């Protein structure tokens with residue numbers, strides 16, 4: 409597999425080795441030893457799977473306390489996936505990185521603890537799978553506003569009006585969230 413660093417220390421893009429043949433394809437979506445050898449010594453305790461219509465925007469989510477690192481990928485359709493650094497001590501506090509993940513490119517994205525995470529589905533029937541390093545804790549979950557000008561995420565809206573959950577429609581600004589130390 410190939411690890412691609414991003415402009416922020418922490419989040420990385422992972423390109424798995426894909427074996428294609430006349431039957432289809434095969435790839436390892438996670439291998440503890442290989443990830444550890446690549447500097448990602450992770451311990452996952454929960455797997456999630458969501459399906460979204462084109463234009464659905466989920467996020468930007470984080471848990472504090474009980475932060476979750478997330479290894480995310482797409483098995484149907486396409487998303488623009490974003491991680492926002494919300495560690496106050498980081499030189500990149502408030503900065504974001506984005507990557508297109510799709511069933512076609514089979515890229516994965518590692519979003520560490522200390523980041524808010526979200527995505528917009530760019531195709532109907534987009535299926536999003538991810539592994540988490542901590543379990544869901546509704547009492548600790550928070551939404552950072554997807555369109556806070558202080559963060560300035562360049563969402564590829566392609567003319568879409570994002571479809572948000574009620575919770576995400578009330579996301580807080582970067583200046584208001586319970587960021588990490």
Ligand SMILES: Cc1cn([C@H]2C[C@H](O)[C@@H](COP(=O)(O)OP(=O)(O)O[C@H]3O[C@@H](C)C(=O)[C@@H](O)[C@H]3O)O2)c(=O)[nH]c1=O
Nearest residue numbers: 456458466467468469470476478525526527543544573
């Ligand atoms: C996230 C989550 C939700 N749920 C329930 C709560 C709720 O009734 C229903 C839908 O939850 P949500 O609206 O929060 O789902 P969703 O907006 O898809 O939340 C996810 O968004 C992406 C961007 C992330 O980064 C994830 O960590 C997670 O926060 O599923 C669980 O039971 N376990 C979980 O781990």
